[in-house]
Amino acid sequence: MFELLKVDPNSKARLGRLTTAHGVIDTPVFMPVGTQGSVKALDPRELREMRTQIILGNTYHLSIRPGIEIIQEAGGLHRFIGWPHPILTDSGGFQVFSLAKIRKIKAHGVEFRSHLDGSLLFLGPKEAMATQRALGSDIAMAFDDCPPHSSAPREMRAAVERTIRWAKECRDQPLAPGQLVFGIVQGGASATLREECARAVVAMEFDGYAIGGVSVGEPEPEIFKAIELTEPFLPADLPRYAMGLGTPAQLVELVARGMDLFDCVLPTRVARNGTAFTNRGTVSVKAGFNKADFRSLEEGCECFACRHFTRAYLRHLLNVNEILGLRMVSVHNSHRYQKLMTDMRKHLAAGTFEPFRREFVANYVPSQRVLSARDAER
């Protein structure tokens, strides 16, 4: 299922290959987020042209609209959305804990009110796995308790205990044919809780492991710390998924820390505000200095937007609210993320990951605006 092809001698970075029911995935890999059954503003052809290998679908959102019955009747999520390639579904846990307004945590899940119409719903390990089984995703995620960064130590411990108990309940559920299931490690910034949670979840022998409870409002050093506290307890021969991360420079640093899978709303979300990613940071496409700049968004970029349009034109489109503007910045940003992963895999294969990492991170100027965009609703 997972082949570890090469490990970087200077870091924990890994080159791998993950085989799923709908295709083989080269890792490290970035998964664009298709929350409601569509990667925002993009179509499947555009996603494939930028070499997207796997996308993410969202159990919570899809359960509410269109409802699981419709997707099941369509023959599963792949067929419903016209994407015959790998799909990972999250369990809905993150959304229940971040989106749903009124909730009551119970022994076997969470009672909450739909953020859409206030109807009373229940989601727990059993329901989350049944839903993901019905969706027929290639990789299902365990249902966990993801507390905010600001939670008190007692709450953090309770969340870890719940996450472990629920992981066991998830492990006992049946899966769709060929479906893999990943366990999730919580524990915030606590070394003890991270180790405890990792050991307990790893003992359940999942197909892969995710580090959750990162990218929940904490500063960047704490993100890296949580990853570093967890990684040593994850089996080396299985895939590791750092949930909800990150900026391009963060992805490079997380690969260097032994992570294999990533997802993040950033590339498409900031595109809709007119922000473009480049190898060196972000630029505001609407900015006045692009008014008569007839170069492509990022010189040397081979994405559809950069091959066809100029900064001046994209700026105009965004200024007059033409959909093509946000479409094309979404194409560019998503392409940039895929290209970064391709570059990392090439350097891992060639044994040049360390100098690549040093140069990339040194040249990348992060933007606070972009970091805070990630923390909004997802």
Added chain:
Amino acid sequence: MFELLKVDPNSKARLGRLTTAHGVIDTPVFMPVGTQGSVKALDPRELREMRTQIILGNTYHLSIRPGIEIIQEAGGLHRFIGWPHPILTDSGGFQVFSLAKIRKIKAHGVEFRSHLDGSLLFLGPKEAMATQRALGSDIAMAFDDCPPHSSAPREMRAAVERTIRWAKECRDQPLAPGQLVFGIVQGGASATLREECARAVVAMEFDGYAIGGVSVGEPEPEIFKAIELTEPFLPADLPRYAMGLGTPAQLVELVARGMDLFDCVLPTRVARNGTAFTNRGTVSVKAGFNKADFRSLEEGCECFACRHFTRAYLRHLLNVNEILGLRMVSVHNSHRYQKLMTDMRKHLAAGTFEPFRREFVANYVPSQRVLSARDAER
């Protein structure tokens, strides 16, 4: 420049070929509207895949944003928007008379306030032609006075006199290299005014003629009447353009009345409200009956949307406001219009236009909602 290849023996329908600086156009032809330099929600590849031959650009809107200087600096409109194929630009007259709030009609044009920021602007024959020359369109339109359907006879006559005087002023302006220029006939529903205007404008020897002052709020029979009152005075060997029209059934009837070129915002505008065109009328994609309908939008349709997605999925996308939903309905509708034109050209070539027309119009059920959508701002 224009070759009349065949005339239907049973109607006035014509098969033709129009050669422009950026390519040859088979007529009858439908021109998608790219008001602000983008056919709403579509990219140039999608437009070409559905066999779009020529698009329309809007002098008024492009003058206001991004401004003509930027487009000139980019090397003209084709290069600015990444569309190396034919472009027709309107003169801005229609928008000045319909959009701009405060206006004063003067001898050589109209003084008005920008609908965007209220700044005082002036547009007349000289300015409209200079702008279209700078845009470098393949076909420029004369600057005319387009009064509303409800105008009093005295106003209609004044508008016709102004249209004739301004047409002469336009004819005297220099053109971009290879640029064609079409005259416009006004006159509302009056046989006298239509004939008078047509004779005067035709005497100026334009490269083609447009019938304006249709699709300005009048019922369908009056649209056809205005066309029928004007057409006999237009030279048979030059292209005729029916401005701002229409529904699929109207296009068939207008081709039968000797019209060659068409433009209309309908296919993309109603798409954004979730309305799809079919060969038999329109359907609401969001309607409950599509909830679990896994057929394509229109059976047998070969557009990108119909080849990849189901009604149930498109309905879901529109319901959750995913951009891909309105993109795909825009693709389908625009494809449907291009396919209709291809069908008409085939039947004209094969000598079977008359039975095609009868069957198409008999099966097409018009929708009032769609007709009224056309009359909104454009």
